[in-house]
Amino acid sequence: MADPVPLSLSPVAIGFGRALRAAGVDADPSRVQAFVAALGTLRVDRVRDVYWAGRVTLCAGPDDLERYDRVFDAFFAGVAVTGRPSTRRRVQVGADALAAPGVGDAPPEDAPTVTAITRYASAREALRHRDVADLTDAEQAELRRLLAHFAMPGEVRRSRRRQPARRGAVDRRRTVRQVLAAGGEAGRLRHSGPRPRPRRVLLLVDVSGSMAGYADALLRFAHAAVRGREAPTEVFTLGTRLTRVTQPLAHRDADTAMRAVSAAIPDWSGGTRLGATLHEFLDRWGQRGLARGAVAVVLSDGWETGDVDELRTQVRRLGRLTHRLVWANPRAGRPGFAPTAGGMAAALPYCDHFQAGHSLASLERLAAVVAGAATEPDPASSRRERATGHTVVAATAVLEGGVRDA
């Protein structure tokens, strides 16, 4: 066995906590305190005891465990620990725009005259339909400002909680309380019905190289959805790896949130292994319940460099778990687009809605779709019909004449 554990534990524990924090484990002082208490309770005579006492008190999730093991080995072997794993690349999102914050924040000059407002409004209207990838920097900034006002209400579902209603089951609790208040005189019966709650919204944003022009705007859209708190929202990025970005996105300020997100995403503008990352998502999160009954939105061009069959299998799986599966494709806004590219064609049969996601207007429409308002003329009819392939063939045939998506 290694060296005996020093009798004076606190300084060691504090040093260890510091090393853990440097490695990215959230071992705050209260946890270190718990660690010291645990060491005091156990009769620490083996390194293994110290290991478990620390792991139980200082870690908070499976992601911490690997870091913990690394730091523990290094720390108690007396080797200096070098911060985060060096493989992590930090990428700035829209770096130039972020360097000068508030470019688009300036209100229209002076008092808003009628013409100024009209000009502003029409510029905004024009911006609504422009392809995000084609915008100038100033327009990008304006777009970001507009995106910040977007919240994504989830489709309503019935919940187990009840609320007062005009009819429905008798609300014993309230009825009897009222009777009690009236000194036992029987009064009117009270009723209650299920309280509607918004469904969970799940955003899967493709951040691979082919999405470079859109990823920033789409992530800002995701930020607005998370911040809007209209519905519980979870956001993941897909690329060569899966990253959960709900936490980094939670910051109130959009630019700060975007910086946190870019720091969290290791595979920014990399290749696309949609099938594999979806697989990982479903194994680690989706099947356990995160996707179950949710309205899921995949924001991707469906460009798959990996195995298309794998993508088909995983999208089918996602479609079964979710209440509705929406696919928003930025390229679908281009004239002559047809969803015939390998990955997109494979995924389409399992989506309930397929739509563009290239402009502010299309994102507005997406929000409406997620809220359950979309029963409009969409190539998508029922999922079952699509699974047979009839509608897809029809939709493709209609679009056949145009230029194919490169």
Added chain:
Amino acid sequence: MNEVGTSRGRPPGEATTFPGGRLPDGVSDPPSLAERLREVGYLADDGLATAAFLALALRRPLLLEGDAGVGKTATASALAQVLDAPLLRLQCYEGIDASQALYDWNFPAQILHLRAAEAAGRRADEDALEAELYDRRFLVARPLLQALETDPVVLLIDEVDRADDEFEALLLEILSEFTVTVPELGTIHATTPPVVVLTSNRTREVHDALKRRCYYHWLDHPSYAREVEIVRTHLPGVGERLAREVVAAVQTLRDQDLLKPPGVAETLDWTAALVALGADHLDADRASATLGSVLKFREDQERARAIDVSSLVARAVADG
């Protein structure tokens, strides 16, 4: 074992007292707790033994995470057996609220009491009558309140990730103070904090504030040797050969990238199914016929069949 720090050691026989809670007789460190857990049929590894020991000694809630079927819930019932305490279980779900988790008033009984008082002609003393209505005997204690009033007790808060944030906030309050305030009655204190085990399947991240209150342990699938031991402990009638072969097959299946890798519970189900068919070893026909007790998805079964069960079994036998 390397005995160090003699000043920290206690003379044998001296009662162990800890600030938080009482330890069961004969339990003074994680290995002795593991031993007691083994006696009630639960095989805990070092990590879980340490986590559970700390939870007992310092009376902090223990948060267990891990894949479905690794024995999170079983930990709580094993602890209850070791403590010889009742196990109170609170199953969380979306929309659970205080009246289902904490307490509720027994309204019909209150009305009855009111009517009885009226029939007895006691209308005059209104204040006293009202006070009687909110007497302790009309309070229906739900699991959380029951746990505070029972000693010793193990409280299992199952699948806490299914409840919503507001409920987590409520839990946080109760698990830090171990008190519940009923406005009409006053505050109810736990004399000794209950042993609390929370489980989560990670369908949602449990709030940091709640995690901070808890010891954390990630339960992994057991090793080959331990799983064989678990099977032999839980199903005493099973032969050594069958146990080894089934466990080897299950461990192979876990590496197969399945939708739902089988947990320990499935291993036990499968073994029990094979025993019911009178098997003393694993063969391709029986394995194929009973696959439904291990793999609960059609895709997984297809994949397992594609692997070719007989080769799987052959490999399993070779490994075992």
